[in-house]
């Protein structure tokens with residue numbers, strides 16, 4: 001039996017941006033991949049639009065509604081929890097503006113099928129000759145600064161934590177990872193990596209790190225982003241909060257292992 005996957009699409013006031021025809025084409029062309037749209041308390045007609053899409057594809061599309069706007073992290077988390085509770089082999093999340101084309105997810109399902117040692121695939125927007133990564137210069141620079149800071153914070157050679165396209169294997173570890181709310185509304189992908197890293201360090205099996213970044217052939221900055229300067233400042237502050245929480249968690253784990261070795265203290 002072929003593997004089945006589901007993509008969570010977080011939507012906040014996406015009525016004018018959501019390319020309904022493209023989603024329909026994808027559903028018809030790719031029977032292995034279903035969709036869960038999460039309406040993040042939108043105030044435009046997003047909710048009604050998602051209900052219509054769901055009605056047109058009842059067995060393939062779910063539309064969840066959050067009554068108030070909770071931010072991308074919580075919208076994704078709610079959708080992912082619902083995906084993990086289903087029977088899909090792989091769960092992912094994908095930005096509604098389709099900056100990363102949907103057909104990429106088909107290739108990623110094949111990769112997870114073939115490479116059993118990998119649990120996570122992250123899209124990476126790397127500008128190289130022969131690829132089409134279209135990003136405004138200011139956003140490219142801000143994005144690269146943030147990505148470098150995130151990589152240093154995590155101590156991992158990750159290139160692009162913030163690409164809105166991710167797919168992962170449904171495992172108990174993944175379920176645990178999404179069971180608690182994220183600290184940050186936007187840079188939760190860094191938290192996801194921090195949690196995967198903590199899991200990996202605590203397992204003595206010596207297996208390879210289970211995350212693989214997938215350089216994209218094509219990515220375009222779709223207009224209408226509501227991510228402004230204040231969000232970017234907030235992202236910086238959130239990165240510091242994540243770094244502090246990683247330290248606290250590592251210190252606690254170290255204390256636990258010292259107590260386990262030397263129970264008298």
Ligand SMILES: Nc1nc2c(ncn2[C@@H]2O[C@H](COP(=O)(O)OP(=O)(O)O)[C@@H](O)[C@H]2O)c(=O)[nH]1
Pocket residue numbers: 009010011012013014040069070071072073075094095096097099164224225226227
């Ligand atoms: N701006 C914004 N986007 C949200 C929110 N909740 C979910 N999203 C979704 O997050 C994804 C990325 O949003 P976008 O504005 O394109 O951000 P950018 O591509 O990082 O500039 C889209 O699918 C949005 O619909 C929210 O509270 N605010």
Ligand SMILES: [Mg+2]
Pocket residue numbers: 095097099222225
């Ligand atoms: Mg976008």
